[in-house]
Amino acid sequence: MSRRTSPLLVALLPLALASPFAPAQDATPPAAEQEVPAPAEQAPQAPPQDAAPAQAAPVDGDTPAQEQEEAPAAPAADEEQDAAVAASDDPDAIESAATKVPLEEIRRYVGLFNAIREGYVDPVEDRKLMDSAIRGLLFDLDPHSAYLEKRAAEAFDEGTTGAYDGIGVEVLQLPDGKVRVIAPIDDTPAAKAGIRSGDTIVAVDGKPLTPADAEGHGPLRGPPGSKAVLSIVREGEVKPLEITVHRETIRVASVRGRMLEPGYGYVRISQFQVETAEDFARTLGRLQGEAGGALKGLVIDLRSNPGGLLTSAVRIADDLLEKGGIVSTRGRNSVNDTEFSATPGDLMQGRPVVVIVDAGSASASEVLAGALNDNGRARIVGSRSFGKGSVQTVMPLGNGDAVKLTTARYYTPSGRSIQARGIDPDVVLKPDTTEPKLVSTLPGYTEASLPGHLRGDEEDGSAAGDVLDGDGPIEAALAELKKPKPEVATAPAAADAPKRD
Structure with a gap:
């Protein structure tokens, strides 16, 4: 069998040599499921949908990779210098390729590529083999990295x-x-x-x-x-x-709101989209108007919210915080290190907030819950959340395709890692077992249970949370909202203080 370098190897090397991009916002989106996303009917591979982007349909029309297929075959892989030339005509690029992609690994890949192309029982198109190879580069990294064709x-x-x-x-x-x-x-x-x-x-x-x-x-x-x-x-x-x-x-209307009873509002956020933050502010304003200008308290329901755009979650947290950190991301490359902090202006003017989470709450929803809880702005009720604490960067490749690559981890303002741990509620709720339809259908299913997941800094093997359906968690959140704040001891008034002349 002759061993010749596949011209499609040219398409593979740039992926290995590509420099990092700025982090996407939970995906997305999503991202997230990074995560963001997790967008509708896209698999978060993640959070987030009817079809996973990891293995997409072929691109319509010619692409750079297809043009390379029509080019003359590259020289034999045994010739190290010529194999590098196949990746680039630039001497500096040749040196870079030799440094970053070991030539013995290139030989191994080319040998397998040719063995399959020439010896498999049925003919296999070069394009199909290369698509499989590209997907294979990402498959074993973690559940959320994926190659997205157009x-x-x-x-x-x-x-x-x-x-x-x-x-x-x-x-x-x-x-x-x-x-x-x-x-x-x-x-x-x-x-x-x-x-x-x-x-x-x-x-x-x-x-x-x-x-x-x-x-x-x-x-x-x-x-x-x-x-x-x-x-x-x-x-x-x-x-x-x-x-x-x-x-x-x-x-999908990502935000819905209603009055639970006079003075107490309820906002359901089903996922984080481009306009979710604006919809949240608009809905909250409407509820405050119905309450006569100001709410006594607010319940934010994030149950089974798979995430979405990080920026939307950050903006909602900012709407409810006067100051403090919101979230930070840390990756291997400094370009993926970011930190978001609140700006003055709390739309609830300090009035109490309770957030509901469950085992289906992931990614950006965990960012929001963690930010409000770490800053002492909200109490969390429900069950332990999903634990997707990773950031996916979406890298466009110029031909309509893209790579969704995990590049960083989320950290709450206190420095806690969400990854494979999730958010632990202040008040733990259990499913209502008196109604079979409300029994959790997600036993043991968390980020930590996904094959190949990133190891979390605080991963401890604890039991997964429950999926909480129905109105019971809303009632529990309202009861928590009405509890009086613990009194804080204050210094005696000036008139009562010892007089000192």
């Missing part, structure tokens, strides 16, 4: 705007092609059909899901009005459930 990158961006055609669910792509539900999005077909956090979708319309189904938008997407029959494995069920969902154009 259509997947476009779908990934949709999550930050909240409009797409599908069933309305945040999912995590599993290696075998199945998808795990992080959370159904409020008031979408998935939520109305009874899909729950922790469900695993194993087939669509009777066809078992495979890794190939993760390409592009995936089988959960489709024209509005079209029907999808989902085969779902659920904890506690003996056999898979068959649930029929009719796709819709999903326009």
Whole structure:
């Protein structure tokens, strides 16, 4: 067998040599699931959805990589200098490539590439092999790093705007092609059909899901009005459930608010999108108007919120803080180190705030909860959150494709790492076991349980939190909100102090 350097190796080397970009905001988004994101119907690989961006459909039209396929083959890999020249004609680049990408590893890759191309039982296109190789570079890093081909990158961006055609669910792509539900999005077909956090979708319309189904938008997407029959494995069920969902154009309202009782407001944030911070401020203003100008207290519900844009979470925290840190990120490269602090101006004017979290609260929602709690601005009720404390940087590659790479970790203002630990509530709540539909469907499912997850600074193997459905947690949060603040001892008044002439 002849051993010749694949011209597609040219497309691989720039990825290895690329310099870091500034961190994306939870993804996104998402990011996050970095995380941000976790955008609608994109797998946070993360937090955050009907089809994982990790294995997307091929790009339509010619790309730089395809043009390289048409070029003459590069010289043999045994010739070290010529292999470096295949990556660049610049002598400095040759030296850099030799320094950063060991040539013996290049030889190993090329040998395997050619062995597959020439010896596999069926012909395999060079493009398909290279796509697999690129995905393989990211596959074993962590659950949230992914290669996004053009259509997947476009779908990934949709999550930050909240409009797409599908069933309305945040999912995590599993290696075998199945998808795990992080959370159904409020008031979408998935939520109305009874899909729950922790469900695993194993087939669509009777066809078992495979890794190939993760390409592009995936089988959960489709024209509005079209029907999808989902085969779902659920904890506690003996056999898979068959649930029929009719796709819709999903326009996710990420913020909803109402009065719980006179003077006490409730705001539900389902995910963090581009306009979430503005919607939060607008909703809070409306509730304050209904309360006669000022609320006595506020409940913020972040249950099953998979995250989204970090900037939106930071802005909401800033709206409720007069001062103090909000979040910091730290990575291997200093360009990924950032710190966000509050500016004066608390929209609640110091009145009490309680935040609800559960096992489905991830990424940017954990950032918000941690910021308010560490600054003594809010108490946390619920169960331990998911524990996605990593930042994903989205790196555009110029041909419409992108790389979503984990580049940093989140830290709360006190310096605590969220990664694989989550936020521990001040008041722990348990599911209402008197109603079977409210029993947690996510036992043991956290960031720490994901294969290949980043080790957390405070990871301790503690039991995962519960998914908390229903109105019980809201009632518990309201009761916590009404508790009187502990009295703080003060110095005696001047008139009572010992007189000293």
